[in-house]
Amino acid sequence: MKKQYFVCIALIALLSFVSLPLFSQGSKDSAVDGPVSIDLWYGAAVTEAGPPPADWVGFDIIKEKLNIDLKLTTLPSNESDQDVKIQAAAAANNLPDLFMVRRDVLARLVSQGLVAPVDDLYEKMPTRTATHYNEVSRNHTKFNGKSYGLADPGSIVKNEGLLIRKDWLDNLGLSIPTTTDELLDVMRAFTFDDPDGNGKNDTYGYGAFQEVNNYEAWPGRRLEPILGAFGVEGTWDMTVANAGLTILKPEFYDAMVYLKKMVDEGIIDPNWLAYKKDDFRAAWKQGRFGIMREQNAAFAAQSNYAPFDKNFPNGEWVVMDPIKGPKGHASIGPYTAGFRIYAISAKAVEEGKKEKIAELLEWMASDEGYYLLGWGVEGVNYTKDANGIPVADGLPDPDLAFSGPVGQTVTQLRNMVFYNGDIELYARYPKYITATSKKEMSALDVLRTMQSKQWTPAIGSDMLPIPSADLKRFYEQGLSEFITGKRTLNRTNWNTWIAEFKKLGGQDWNDKGVAFAKENNLLNE
Amino acid sequence: MQVFQKAICADERVWGNTSASHSLKQCPSALCGKVGKVQETPCIILPSCPYAESVRLQMAERTAKQQLLRDIKRHKSVYALLAIPLIYYIIFKYVPIFNGQIAFKDYMALDGVLGSQWIGFEHFRTFVNSYYFVELLRNTLMYSLGKLVFSLPLAIILAIAIYESNRPILRKTVQTLAYLPHFLSWVIMYGILLALLAPGDGIVNDVIKLFGGKPIDFLTNTDAFPWIVILSDAWKEMGWSAIIFIAALMGIDPSLFEAALVEGANSWQRVRYITLPSIRPVIVIVVLLRLGTILDAGFNQIFMLYSTPVYSVADIIDTWVYRQGLLEFQFGLATAVGLFKGVIGMFLILGSNRLVKRFGGSSLY
Numbered sequence: 001m002k003k004q005y006f007v008c009i010a011l012i013a014l015l016s017f018v019s020l021p022l023f024s025q026g027s028k029d030s031a032v033d034g035p036v037s038i039d040l041w042y043g044a045a046v047t048e049a050g051p052p053p054a055d056w057v058g059f060d061i062i063k064e065k066l067n068i069d070l071k072l073t074t075l076p077s078n079e080s081d082q083d084v085k086i087q088a089a090a091a092a093n094n095l096p097d098l099f100m101v102r103r104d105v106l107a108r109l110v111s112q113g114l115v116a117p118v119d120d121l122y123e124k125m126p127t128r129t130a131t132h133y134n135e136v137s138r139n140h141t142k143f144n145g146k147s148y149g150l151a152d153p154g155s156i157v158k159n160e161g162l163l164i165r166k167d168w169l170d171n172l173g174l175s176i177p178t179t180t181d182e183l184l185d186v187m188r189a190f191t192f193d194d195p196d197g198n199g200k201n202d203t204y205g206y207g208a209f210q211e212v213n214n215y216e217a218w219p220g221r222r223l224e225p226i227l228g229a230f231g232v233e234g235t236w237d238m239t240v241a242n243a244g245l246t247i248l249k250p251e252f253y254d255a256m257v258y259l260k261k262m263v264d265e266g267i268i269d270p271n272w273l274a275y276k277k278d279d280f281r282a283a284w285k286q287g288r289f290g291i292m293r294e295q296n297a298a299f300a301a302q303s304n305y306a307p308f309d310k311n312f313p314n315g316e317w318v319v320m321d322p323i324k325g326p327k328g329h330a331s332i333g334p335y336t337a338g339f340r341i342y343a344i345s346a347k348a349v350e351e352g353k354k355e356k357i358a359e360l361l362e363w364m365a366s367d368e369g370y371y372l373l374g375w376g377v378e379g380v381n382y383t384k385d386a387n388g389i390p391v392a393d394g395l396p397d398p399d400l401a402f403s404g405p406v407g408q409t410v411t412q413l414r415n416m417v418f419y420n421g422d423i424e425l426y427a428r429y430p431k432y433i434t435a436t437s438k439k440e441m442s443a444l445d446v447l448r449t450m451q452s453k454q455w456t457p458a459i460g461s462d463m464l465p466i467p468s469a470d471l472k473r474f475y476e477q478g479l480s481e482f483i484t485g486k487r488t489l490n491r492t493n494w495n496t497w498i499a500e501f502k503k504l505g506g507q508d509w510n511d512k513g514v515a516f517a518k519e520n521n522l523l524n525e
Numbered sequence: 526m527q528v529f530q531k532a533i534c535a536d537e538r539v540w541g542n543t544s545a546s547h548s549l550k551q552c553p554s555a556l557c558g559k560v561g562k563v564q565e566t567p568c569i570i571l572p573s574c575p576y577a578e579s580v581r582l583q584m585a586e587r588t589a590k591q592q593l594l595r596d597i598k599r600h601k602s603v604y605a606l607l608a609i610p611l612i613y614y615i616i617f618k619y620v621p622i623f624n625g626q627i628a629f630k631d632y633m634a635l636d637g638v639l640g641s642q643w644i645g646f647e648h649f650r651t652f653v654n655s656y657y658f659v660e661l662l663r664n665t666l667m668y669s670l671g672k673l674v675f676s677l678p679l680a681i682i683l684a685i686a687i688y689e690s691n692r693p694i695l696r697k698t699v700q701t702l703a704y705l706p707h708f709l710s711w712v713i714m715y716g717i718l719l720a721l722l723a724p725g726d727g728i729v730n731d732v733i734k735l736f737g738g739k740p741i742d743f744l745t746n747t748d749a750f751p752w753i754v755i756l757s758d759a760w761k762e763m764g765w766s767a768i769i770f771i772a773a774l775m776g777i778d779p780s781l782f783e784a785a786l787v788e789g790a791n792s793w794q795r796v797r798y799i800t801l802p803s804i805r806p807v808i809v810i811v812v813l814l815r816l817g818t819i820l821d822a823g824f825n826q827i828f829m830l831y832s833t834p835v836y837s838v839a840d841i842i843d844t845w846v847y848r849q850g851l852l853e854f855q856f857g858l859a860t861a862v863g864l865f866k867g868v869i870g871m872f873l874i875l876g877s878n879r880l881v882k883r884f885g886g887s888s889l890y
Contacts, residue, residue, distance in 0.1 A: 084851050091856045093634040108854040113635050202726070210833060218833060270724040273745040273834055279719065288725070346635075469849040470656045473836055480834040486747060504656060 035069040039096035047077035049408035097348035116349040117146040128365035154338035161319040161450030165290035168195035187267040190290040205267040207289030209275035215461040218476040224333030229325030230255035234334030300443040313437040334458035460522035464513040628861035648861035665841040668822035671755040684770035703764025711829040750835040773807040806887040817874040820866040
């Protein structure tokens, strides 16, 4: 028996030894004299392309000049998957040294003490700070008076617009609608009057899909121009006079009635509740609907516009003004300052890597880093035109062009160096002639037009408190049930539902949001 | 009186060299004294002799150990193969149980599993008191039982049909086609379902419209959605699930069918009186195993298919855990729900196994 006990104890000891790494809480950097190892989890610039190859020249330059051994990991392209990956690493106290993170997740990591403040880094990175950070960006990552993340310029603001098929309007002898009533008429005509003249009943007025975020709650971004006509665009009203959740405003009910009418009459593509983003984009390229809210590059960039151009050489989308509602309100939607946050783990600071991370980021902002990460190697991945703009012309191997499938892999970190400067925009959105219809197109021109339309400022609305998962579900499910008819949409039912929403925590969410907005001076006059 | 083979008591030295107080001479039984000397015939031991019994046990144990060692040595490659899944289960299934304690803790990553504060059943209370708890439980059970009720009989029918088919080419073709969907991910399946069922241009709705009907929003309609989930799962997994039943069918003694044919049994009678009773133990095992995972309603499938309008019939425990636990950084809560599911599953397996054993004869163990 003694022998058996001994064997059992030995086995448990062995198992414990084997399993120790499973409970490990991170590891110290073992290199003392060699290069400092920095783990970077980044958001890929082109999600369809692969990561930088192992022999990417950038690794050597960074090691040689900065004595940094850079290890890259691509984050998933889907935001929820990104959150899960980061939070799973955080739960094991095994966050990478430097990583991209959404603000909601950052707030949770701050409360857990897993990320380090970065206030002292700004002055250590003068070049980068001059082009990338300002007061707004610093406030964006501020918790308890400290900045816990480097908020780099993200997507270009106001880069979406309300687009309408002008060729359909011309075919039907209609003009661009300006009011909600006119919009209804045009949507009906697009649905029932065969605007493409193919003799089939296969078109719809409006196209959308459910795309929600912190500041654009259900039904989401693609329908914001409709909500905007009623003055309830965005999750939050960020004005001093009416600060609070837009769902609590009486006008939200009117917007819901309008949306319900679109659904009941079948003038919005009935697939909108089932579409994912790619399905939606495939649908407009197949000519399924004639009005939509779309992003400038997703609409007008060469590769994105090509299928539509091929299918409809005579097709033409134009950017229209937002429609006016019963009270004259109009908006494409709310806009915030788009940021891409990079945070430094507390573990990295403990391991003495903070200075090196600052060095790395500052180098990225230098001319050498900017062009290398933004466009690759001159003469291999890009050349410069007469104005100094990187272009993909005159390269010995066109496959390696920064815009090509192979070249894209070496510019995957470009979002860490870009700040939406003119050079970037000109290089990113060059003018081109479409293959089939021979039209001149420019996503930059489209962008400028979209930006010139009426938008609602909502800076900081993406920083306001978020609801619990149950409350969020109640909000989204309730609205969708009203729209799809599962709940009858009338004043009584609406008020009852709003009362239940408030009881479940909606009022508390509203009050906390307003208080936060006031404390942080986020409200507009 | 017990009878043993000579191999067990043939080690005469043990008997002869013992210096214990219980010696052969002291043994009251004459028969016992003869045991050690018998070489070629089975030896007889009286259980009443304490010394003889203890030595017998020692010898039996030693002999069994020796036998095991001999077996391991002889079949070392087979044991090496066995070691791989064994190590896998120890490392990935048993060791993580240690971390299960965060279900009862306010888990803070910096404090680690051991350092976090105990909070008792707080996470369990949060889950049970959550606004949608009843609905989550109802939906989860609805999909689990629905899949069991629909998918399992379909898999059995498919297996019998394949087994009974006399045309090898047809059999193989059907088998391959039935297996194929199992290898498609739910992302691809969603694309296929959208192409089939979309209210705007889905093939099914095109047919409905052709006959003058009104399109049905299958994927966003609360009445249709549960059926889509259950039937699409049956479609995807039916072929794969049938494999185990086909294997069981292959093990039926063909002479039973030959005898039935001689007796004039038709196809249906052969299935009813031979095939189904023969594979009953396998059906029981499959049902018992499914009961153990009754609270796993298929996260991947629901997560891909569900959308806001069908939350009321689509949200299951796992999707709630994903939103509330993983996305909200409440790993303790997620673990508590996992533990809750595991305990329920274990009791279901134990209970149903006992019931089946009592009333049916065959069981899992």
